[in-house]
Structure formats: structure tokens, C-alpha cells
Amino acid sequence: MFSGKTEELIRRVTRAQIARQKVQIFKPVIDDRYHKTNVVSHSSRHVEAEPVKDAVEILQKVYDSTRIVAIDEVQFFDNTIIKVVSKLARRGIRVICAGLDQDFKSKAFGPMPELLCIADDVMKIQAICTVCGAPASKTYRLPSENKKTVLVGEADLYEARCRAHYDYLDEDQDVKAFSISLGGLKEVNSKSEVKLENENTI
Template sequence: MLFSEDVFRRKSELGGSIEVICGSMFSGKTEELIRRMKRAQIARLRVEIFKPKTDVRYDETNVVSHNQNAIPSVPVEHSSSLLLLITDNVDVVGIDEAQFFDDELPNVCNALANRGIRVIVAGLDMDFKGQPFGPMPAIMAMAESVTKVYAVCVQCGNPALYSYRLVPDSGKILLGEKESYEPRCRVCFNKG
């Protein structure tokens, strides 16, 4: 175990960063976030994972992928809470479903990275209308790396980058799974 001075030195040497994992629904964003967080744990780095309090689709506290892989997390209501919850001895912070957070999340991610923390953010880059979603565009703009993952279009089999809403609901946010959304490529998304 490292002493606090060693942790500070290690963080200073490595510097903080922001990584984004984005794509449509069913593209493996959460799966990739869990993979990166577990690798950080294997490397004996101290990790903390957060998700929006509103996301209770699979579990109230754990971050859970569509493949049922899970990792413990802390549900939070406002992104500013992260600055209060994250201690200085944390090396890696994971944030799932970032599109559901408020517009302060990019500033929070930036502040954490400036403290020497590696921040890994996963979320939808576009809403069901194909428009940029929540704070994701701003986080992507300030990130050191952006990984765009793709699902498979259920209509034609091509790479899917859109989340097509199957149910008649015009609200920006509708928590759902395969009964509410399906991944589609650009052509099939525009066909409707």
C-alpha cells in the first residue's frame, strides 16, 4: 500500500485525464467502463464509480451492463456531489450514464482531472432524435481520448450509432431497454 505522499507524487507524475466512452444504446459503453475500472483495480489503483440516482433499470446502486456484468457504484443526484464524495486518495473515477447528469458535469470532470485523477465517463452521445445529449458533447470536447463504440443495426446488420425509440413518447429521457429502443445505422434510423 502506498503512503499518501507516494500517492500524491504518483498522481503528479501521471497527471489526470478524461476518457470518454460513447455510442448508442446496446453498443457496450457500460461494459467497456466496467472493463477499464476492473483493470484499474487489478493494478491496485483506488477506484470510485458513480451513476445518476435516476438510473435504476438493473440495480439501484450497482452499475450493470446489458450483459449483466456489474460493479459497485454510488448513485448521485447532482454532479457537484462528486467533488464532495471523491477523496484525494482516489486514482480513477468512473461515471456511467453521463448524459443523465446536469450541465455542471464537464466542469466537475475537468476539476477532477486537474487534481490528478483519471476520469472515465460513459454515456450516450446522442438522444433518440439523433441530437447531442446532455453534457456529453462538452465532456468529449475536453477529453484526452474518446472511444466511440457501435452496436449492430437490428434492421440491416451494419454498425449502429443511433438509439431508435420504439414507443411513442416525446420526452427527452425515457429509461428503457429493448422494449423501448433498438440500435440503428444512419440509413435505417432516417427511414423511421
């Protein structure tokens, strides 16, 4: 999250519209964070879209004159979206999809793995880690009683994290143990060096 994937989708759609190509934009109805009918980026750029309940509805609503179909938050659709995207592509329609490839557990998110496999072009964009500022490819969910994988939210629920800070918590015993182990290793090395120096002196 927070990597600019929707911003990139809007950029591509805008270029196509400037070129007077017929574009249709869809989004899952579940995504109503900023607006019910617009695709909106974190920087507040937006384009009008049509919310749909499922992937089949996209197929039913695409016009014969449409040259480009853009789908935002594609990870929220079920695997039917794979067949829909393939069918549109076979009709000569350029399909632009934006979505998360991993959920907050760092597992494959919905239909994304297969969509990535069949895509002609893939752009992976990284966010900025909220802890250290490094490139972030992970989505960290802040503590919540809701354990559902699909939980629509923004900065109130999620943070972008790099791999090093993805699962770090102050009370994480594994991290503490690792730190203690490193400290012990340094201490051992230090004693070895002292012993070696003493032996050389003798």
C-alpha cells in the same frame, strides 16, 4: 445504446482494481434499470457504484486517495458535470466517462459535446443495427406516447439502428416517394436503352 459502453467502463475499472488503484464509480440516481447501486452492462457484468442526484455530489464524495473516478450514463447529468470532471482532472485524477453522445432524435445529448471536446482520449463504440446487422450509431425509440427526451428504458423502448434504418417506417411517405422515384428512373433508363438500340439497328 447497446454498443457496450458500460461494458468498456467496467473493463477499465476492473483493470485498475486489479492494479490496486483506488477507484470510485458513480451513476445518476435516475438510472435504476438493472440495479439501484450497481453499474450493470447488457451482458450482466457489474461493479458496485454510488448513485448520485447531481454532479456536485460526485465532487463531494471523492476521497483524497482516489486515483480513478468512473461515471456511467454521464449524459443524464446537467452541464455542471463538465466543471466537476475538469476539476477532478486538474487534481490528477483519471476520469472515465461512459454515455450516449446523441439522443433518440439524433441531437447532442446533454453535456456530451463539451465533454468530448475536453477529453484527452475518446472511444466511440457502435452497436449492431437490429434491422440489417450493420454498425449502428443511432438510437431509435419505439412508438410511445411519452415524448420526453430523457426516458430511461431498454429493448422495450429503444433499438440500435444504422443510419439507413434510423427513421425508416413502413408508412414513411418520403421513403416510398424515393423508392418510386428510383423505379421511375430505372424505367426511363430502360426505355432510353431500347430507343438507342433501335436507332443503331436502323
